[in-house]
Amino acid sequence: MTDTTQPAGPRALATLHPRDGIAVLRSAMPLPDLGGQLANNAFVFDGREPMLVDTGFALLSEDMLAALAAEIDPRRLRRIFLSHADADHVGNLAAVLELAPEARVLTGFLGYAKLMLTGFPVDRVQVIAPGDTLDLGDRRLSVLRPPYYDAPETLGFHDAASDTLFVVDAFGAVLPAITRTAEQIDDDALDRGLETWSQLDAPWLASLDRAALEASLAALSALAPRLVLGAHLPPALDVDALIERILRLHARGRAPALRNAA
Numbered sequence: 001m002t003d004t005t006q007p008a009g010p011r012a013l014a015t016l017h018p019r020d021g022i023a024v025l026r027s028a029m030p031l032p033d034l035g036g037q038l039a040n041n042a043f044v045f046d047g048r049e050p051m052l053v054d055t056g057f058a059l060l061s062e063d064m065l066a067a068l069a070a071e072i073d074p075r076r077l078r079r080i081f082l083s084h085a086d087a088d089h090v091g092n093l094a095a096v097l098e099l100a101p102e103a104r105v106l107t108g109f110l111g112y113a114k115l116m117l118t119g120f121p122v123d124r125v126q127v128i129a130p131g132d133t134l135d136l137g138d139r140r141l142s143v144l145r146p147p148y149y150d151a152p153e154t155l156g157f158h159d160a161a162s163d164t165l166f167v168v169d170a171f172g173a174v175l176p177a178i179t180r181t182a183e184q185i186d187d188d189a190l191d192r193g194l195e196t197w198s199q200l201d202a203p204w205l206a207s208l209d210r211a212a213l214e215a216s217l218a219a220l221s222a223l224a225p226r227l228v229l230g231a232h233l234p235p236a237l238d239v240d241a242l243i244e245r246i247l248r249l250h251a252r253g254r255a256p257a258l259r260n261a262a
């Protein structure tokens with residue numbers, strides 16, 4: 001399904017199942033000043049110890065909780081992997097925790113601190129770090145730091161059981177339409193979308209040392225994932241194609257150029 005409409009506010013999209021046991025709970029935010037819209041994804045990793053990954057926008061709480069309940073009885077959730085404490089990832093955390101009494105929140109140290117400083121009860125929060133291994137019974141997740149991000153606590157992971165990589169805000173793109181896979185996006189539109197989003201979300205990427213960027217991207221390539229899940233990109237199958245695009249865009253050396261459109 002390709003949706004090219006441009007409503008005024010965020011809206012929910014149909015859930016996708018790119019692999020058995022993995023659901024993509026989708027929404028989209030129109031960004032007309034930037035020429036498109038931004039996907040916003042949360043994920044359910046089902047299995048012996050089910051996990052929700054991020055919690056979506058508070059503005060779409062009803063839709064998000066309905067999409068979650070359609071995938072899994074929230075009482076079965078054992079973990080909520082919170083990639084970072086931005087509003088588009090943490091929006092329904094409190095609501096989900098009420099529905100999921102057995103679930104613990106996993107997040108980085110600064111994420112823990114941000115939750116605490118905003119008055120969120122942190123008794124169910126467990127701090128994790130890059131290099132940690134999370135045993136979910138039938139999945140073992142390797143926690144990692146994505147190559148670029150917008151909050152320093154940001155953590156993603158690699159799930160060896162499904163060959164899936166979660167890159168959080170990296171590889172996000174402002175797109176003319178939210179497709180079912182990244183591979184369905186027109187080449188030029190994806191380049192423009194990646195560049196627009198990275199200028200907005202991680203402006204330091206343009207000045208990042210080339211060798212450091214190449215090294216962090218090579219580490220992702222070495223994992224050879226068959227599925228790449230990002231918060232702000234449709235599910236992708238080819239991590240090397242995304243890496244090639246980022247390296248090509250980085251080589252252009254474009255400085256961040258966004259201005260308030262008003």
Ligand SMILES: [Fe+2]
Nearest residue numbers: 086150151169
């Ligand atoms: Fe973010």
Ligand SMILES: [Fe+2]
Nearest residue numbers: 086088169231
């Ligand atoms: Fe985000």
